[in-house]
Amino acid sequence: MMPILSKPWIIVSALIYLGVVFAIGVWAARRTRNARDFFIAGQKIGLLVTALATMTASYSGFVFLGGPGLTYSLGTASFFICVSVSFTAGLLCWTVAKRLRLMSEVRDIYTVPDAFYHRFDSRLTSGLAAAGLLVGTIGYLGVQFRALGVLIEAIFGTRDYFGQASPWVAMAVGVSVILFYSVAGGMIAGVYTDLFQGFLMMLAAMAVFVTALSQAGGPAMLVESIRTSRQFGPDFLNPLGTVPVMTGLGFFFVFSIGTLGQPHMLHKFYMLDDPRKLKWMPLMIGGSQTLCVLIWMGIGLAVPALVAQGRMEALTRPDDAAPAFLLQFAPEVLAGLVFAGILAAIMSTADSFLSIGSAALVRDVPLALRRPLKDELRAGRLAVVFIALAAALFSYFYGDLIALLGTFAFGTFAAALGPALAVGLNWKRVPARAATASILTGLVLNLGLELANRAQLLPLAPGVLPSAVALAASFTVLFAVTYLSPPPQPPRPDMEAVMDA
Amino acid sequence: MWTIKVLAATAPLLLLAMVWQHWLAEALFAVGTTTMAVTLMRLGAARRDRRGSTKQLDLVLGVLLAVLSLCLLGILYYGSRSWEIWGVPVGAWLLLGGVWLLPLLWVSLGYAWTFPRYGLSQGDLRRIRRAAGPSGSGSGEVFSDASDSGEPVSSQSRSDDRPPGEEAGSATSDSDRRTTTGGGES
Numbered sequence: 001m002m003p004i005l006s007k008p009w010i011i012v013s014a015l016i017y018l019g020v021v022f023a024i025g026v027w028a029a030r031r032t033r034n035a036r037d038f039f040i041a042g043q044k045i046g047l048l049v050t051a052l053a054t055m056t057a058s059y060s061g062f063v064f065l066g067g068p069g070l071t072y073s074l075g076t077a078s079f080f081i082c083v084s085v086s087f088t089a090g091l092l093c094w095t096v097a098k099r100l101r102l103m104s105e106v107r108d109i110y111t112v113p114d115a116f117y118h119r120f121d122s123r124l125t126s127g128l129a130a131a132g133l134l135v136g137t138i139g140y141l142g143v144q145f146r147a148l149g150v151l152i153e154a155i156f157g158t159r160d161y162f163g164q165a166s167p168w169v170a171m172a173v174g175v176s177v178i179l180f181y182s183v184a185g186g187m188i189a190g191v192y193t194d195l196f197q198g199f200l201m202m203l204a205a206m207a208v209f210v211t212a213l214s215q216a217g218g219p220a221m222l223v224e225s226i227r228t229s230r231q232f233g234p235d236f237l238n239p240l241g242t243v244p245v246m247t248g249l250g251f252f253f254v255f256s257i258g259t260l261g262q263p264h265m266l267h268k269f270y271m272l273d274d275p276r277k278l279k280w281m282p283l284m285i286g287g288s289q290t291l292c293v294l295i296w297m298g299i300g301l302a303v304p305a306l307v308a309q310g311r312m313e314a315l316t317r318p319d320d321a322a323p324a325f326l327l328q329f330a331p332e333v334l335a336g337l338v339f340a341g342i343l344a345a346i347m348s349t350a351d352s353f354l355s356i357g358s359a360a361l362v363r364d365v366p367l368a369l370r371r372p373l374k375d376e377l378r379a380g381r382l383a384v385v386f387i388a389l390a391a392a393l394f395s396y397f398y399g400d401l402i403a404l405l406g407t408f409a410f411g412t413f414a415a416a417l418g419p420a421l422a423v424g425l426n427w428k429r430v431p432a433r434a435a436t437a438s439i440l441t442g443l444v445l446n447l448g449l450e451l452a453n454r455a456q457l458l459p460l461a462p463g464v465l466p467s468a469v470a471l472a473a474s475f476t477v478l479f480a481v482t483y484l485s486p487p488p489q490p491p492r493p494d495m496e497a498v499m500d501a
Numbered sequence: 502m503w504t505i506k507v508l509a510a511t512a513p514l515l516l517l518a519m520v521w522q523h524w525l526a527e528a529l530f531a532v533g534t535t536t537m538a539v540t541l542m543r544l545g546a547a548r549r550d551r552r553g554s555t556k557q558l559d560l561v562l563g564v565l566l567a568v569l570s571l572c573l574l575g576i577l578y579y580g581s582r583s584w585e586i587w588g589v590p591v592g593a594w595l596l597l598g599g600v601w602l603l604p605l606l607w608v609s610l611g612y613a614w615t616f617p618r619y620g621l622s623q624g625d626l627r628r629i630r631r632a633a634g635p636s637g638s639g640s641g642e643v644f645s646d647a648s649d650s651g652e653p654v655s656s657q658s659r660s661d662d663r664p665p666g667e668e669a670g671s672a673t674s675d676s677d678r679r680t681t682t683g684g685g686e687s
Contacts, residue, residue, distance in 0.1 A: 076593050083601035087565065090608035091538055095545030098621065105626070106633035223588040238590040240580035245527045246519060249573070252600075253515070253534045260541070275626065279616040283609035290605055419512075426544045427505055464519045472519065475512035475537075483509070497632035501548060501625050 007327070013336025014155050017200070017343055018177055024193045045191055045271040051284030052198030053191045053271070053348075057264040059201065059292050060140075060349030061147025062406035064342040067293075068325075069318035071300025075236035077243040077251075078300065081407075082293045084256035089285035093278055096260055099425045099498055101275040106494040109270060111356060112263040112417060113364035118495065119424055122432035125439065127368025130360040132416030132443045133263050134387075137357035139409030140264075141391030144350040147319075148174035149395075151346065154323035155339055171392065174343075178350045179388055191271065193351065197344030202291045204341025207334055208326070209294035212302035215329045222305040229308030236304065244463025254407070254467045258414025260422040261442075264352040292345075295338070299325050353391075358383035408450055411467020415442030419475040428499060431488035434481035442474035504544040511537045524577075531573035539566040546619045558619060561611030565604055572599030 045053070063082065070078040103109050107118045112133060117126035149171035153159055159166040216222040226232045235241030240248050259265065272278070303321045306312035312328065315321060322342065326335040362379040366372050373379045419442065420435035449466035490496060511533050518530040539562050546558055572595045579591040586594055 076596065079596055079601075083596055086601050086603070086605035087538065087569070087608045090612050091542055093612055094542040098545070102621075102629055105629055220588070227588055234583065234585075234590070237588075237593055238580060239576055239592045239596045241590070245577065245580065246530070248576075249527065249530050249534065250519075252573070253530070256534065256538055257541070276621050276623070279613050279620055282612045286605050286609050290601075293601075422541055423505075423508065423544070426547075429505075461520055461522055469516065469519055472512055472515040475508070476516055479509040479512060494629070494633040497629045501621065501629060 007332050007335065009332040010155055010327075010336040010339055013333070013340045014343065017340035020196060021177065021193050021347065022180065024196065027192075044273050046273055047277040047280060047284065049191055049195050050268055050272045050277075051281055052288060053194035053352075054265050054268040054281075054285050055288040055292065056194040056198045056201060056345065056348035057268060057352040058259075058262065058349070059289065059345050060406075061144050061151075061342070061346040062349075062410075063292065063296055064201075064345045065147045065150060065319055065322050066143070066406055067296030068299040068303065068321040071296065072303055072315060072318045072321045075232070075242045075304075076239045076301075077241070077248050079239065079297065080248045080251035081255045082296055084252060084259075085286055085289040085293060087286075088256055088259040089282040089289070091256070092259055092265065092285075093282050095422050096266060096425055097269045097278055097281065098275065098501070100266060101269045101272055101278065102498040102501060103495070104270045105275065106498060111359045111364055112266050112421070113360060113368075115266075115421065115425075116435065117364075117367070119491070120430075120432035120435050121492075122436065123368045123370070125420075125432050125436045126364060128436055128439045128443070129417060129420075130364035130368060132412065132439055133360045133364070134357060135443065135447065136263075136409050136412035136416065137353045137360070137387065138391045138394050139412060140406070141350055141353045141357070141387065142395035143406045143409055144346045144353070145171050145175055145388075145392050145395045147346050148178075148343075148350070150319055151323060151339065151342055154320070154327065168396070171395070174347070175350075175388055175392060178347050178354065179385060191268075193344075194348045197341075197348045198288060200337075200344045201341045202288055204338040205292045205295040205298075208330065208338045209298035211330050211334060212298035212325065215325075216302040216305040217309070222301055225305040225308040226301070229304075231314065232304050232308060246461065246468075247463035247465065250463070250465035250468035251407075254411050254414055254465060254471055258410060258418055258467070258471055261414045261416065261418025262410070263356050263413060263417065264349065266421070267352070267356050295322070295341075302329075354384045354387060357387040361387065407465070407467060408446075411450075411465070411470060412443065412446050415446045415467060415470035415474045417442070418471065419478045423475075423478055425499065427482075428491060428496070429487055430478065430482050431485045433485060434478050437481045438474045438478035441477040442470050445473050446470035504540050504547065507540045508537060508544065511540070527577055528574060531577060532570050535566055535569040535573060539569075546615065548619060557615050561607070561615060565607060565611070568599055568603060568607075572596070575599070 067078065067082065070081070100109075100115055103115055103118060107114075109115055109118060111130075113126040113129040116129040117123065120126075146167075149167040152170035152174050153166050156170065158170045162169045213219055213222065216225065223237065226236050227234045269278075299322050303312065303315070303325050306325070306329070307314050312324070315324060323339075326338055330338065358380045361383040362373055362376050416439050420430075420438045424430045424435050446467055449469060453466050491499060515530060515533045515537070518526040518533065542565075543558065543562050546562075547555075575595045576592040579595070584591045
């Protein structure tokens with residue numbers, strides 16, 4: 001029987017959740033009066049909301065659906081992706097957050113490409129940053145839409161009605177809701193739904209972690225089941241047991257250092273009402289991320305244990321690990337809560353990307369081309385629809401695991417934006433041409449190596465991630481061009497004050 | 502400038518480690534990654550206007566570097582061995598305890614502890630707003646005039662193509678600024 005009929009609490013929870021999000025969208029639409037409200041929520045957001053909005057933007061279908069799926073495929077090697085949350089919030093705050101927020105104190109800054117423009121006084125640099133941001137945005141949104149399709153299909157059982165077209169019908173339903181509140185309420189709707197969604201995600205993650213361990217027979221039984229099974233074996237629990245060393249370390253490298261280039265996280269720092277509140281930001285972001293990672297680890301380890309115990313069928317599609325566990329093993333009310341939490345994770349990230357993607361399209365690219373738009377608010381709303389359609393098409397044509405699709409998108413941002421921003425904001429010697437070369441290197445290498453690797457045209461050494469090569473190369477080019485160039489003119493006094501602080 | 506030099510040396514090293522198929526390259530990559538992360542933190546935390554002792558900061562970041570590097574090297578070392586504690590490989594314990602849980606508290610509390618010296622005070626904010634001049638966007642007073650068209654009003658918006666150093670409220674003379682070659686780095 002379909003979940004919609006056999007488990008009414010799941011559908012009730014999902015509908016209540018969608019109703020709350022819809023209501024926030026209506027409320028926020030009335031408070032969105034200008035582009036500043038639409039893109040950076042009027043810069044009136046406090047510590048808790050900013051921290052949770054940053055966490056929910058960073059945690060998405062990638063973590064909540066892709067994570068357990070990847071653990072089912074790779075074992076604990078997949079944890080190399082998520083364990084760096086222990087220090088990435090500190091890395092962000094120390095390296096870029098303070099200066100980004102201070103830049104918005106002295107200049108008109110809404111977006112990450114804006115920061116490039118004002119730091120380097122170069123339209124080319126900010127235009128390229130916007131191009132990189134758009135490519136990554138479409139990739140990342142594609143991840144969210146794919147995950148949304150998987151989840152809504154599981155909740156509503158749409159496969160029984162629509163057959164092969166089911167994932168796309170399910171995706172269309174979810175995307176419509178996101179589009180509604182993103183178009184209507186912009187970033188104000190985004191951050192307040194993020195607040196609601198953030199609490200929901202943490203609650204869901206903690207509850208499902210306990211349930212997962214309990215259903216698998218406790219930690220000792222879980223470990224024993226996996227170790228002694230023929231399908232998984234002891235290597236499954238060894239972080240380097242199932243993947244080449246460079247894959248594990250590459251995950252760690254890209255997902256730690258690469259955080260510095262993630263615009264959906266960086267963008268949130270502009271919204272903080274008082275930059276001195278950054279003091280407790282690492283604790284808030286790191287703590288909430290750590291709680292949410294529990295769903296990845298809990299389901300990711302419980303499902304193999306249950307399969308090993310013969311209580312669950314082996315999965316044909318690893319991305320089904322979370323929905324399959326919830327439908328079969330979680331109490332109905334908890335499953336409803338967790339499904340709502342996963343929906344929240346996906347939709348909060350998607351609305352963040354729709355907002356920053358539309359800002360890149362209607363603000364950064366036109367300004368780089370010296371053709372600023374007169375009505376950014378209206379154009380921004382249209383751009384949201386355009387970007388959503390592009391991402392849905394990308395998701396349709398790029399068939400891969402959610403987590404691997406997410407790795408590519410994360411890597412694009414990391415390699416294209418991370419080095420120029422992290423070093424450029426802190427070292428005045430970096431000229432615009434070095435930042436431009438670094439962005440171009442990161443963008444072209446990440447895309448090129450990914451395509452070549454998939455087509456097996458340019459096999460990298462075993463296990464080496466294209467994103468890791470692109471990120472390291474982007475840093476290298478940045479330093480090389482900086483040292484080979486004459487020292488640039490010093491920044492303007494306000495920017496100099498920001499960089500000295 | 503030592504942080505810049507370390508970063509500039511680490512980046513190509515990481516690149517080389519990815520093509521050099523050797524256990525030493527893997528160890529270099531592990532240590533290089535943590536070194537790059539911690540050095541970037543140090544670079545961002547450094548303030549050109551805060552001379553003097555950096556013991557607090559160096560303690561927090563030094564311990565972090567040591568813990569992360571040792572744990573990653575431990576994972577590499579134990580990766581090919583079947584040593585276990587309560588059925589769980591030692592590498593998994595190091596990953597979960599040493600890379601995930603331990604640094605979480607250390608970094609979060611370390612950041613808050615060093616914030617008064619390396620973060621921001623009310624005085625810093627006042628100084629930065631002064632450098633922006635009376636038409637700076639500080640606290641949104643400029644944007645409060647933004648129209649529904651969404652086009653913000655500011656003397657330093659992106660339509661401003663004046664060369665560096667010509668804006669109002671300049672706090673430093675042009676010649677002074679041209680002599681500056683350092684950065685936030687001290």
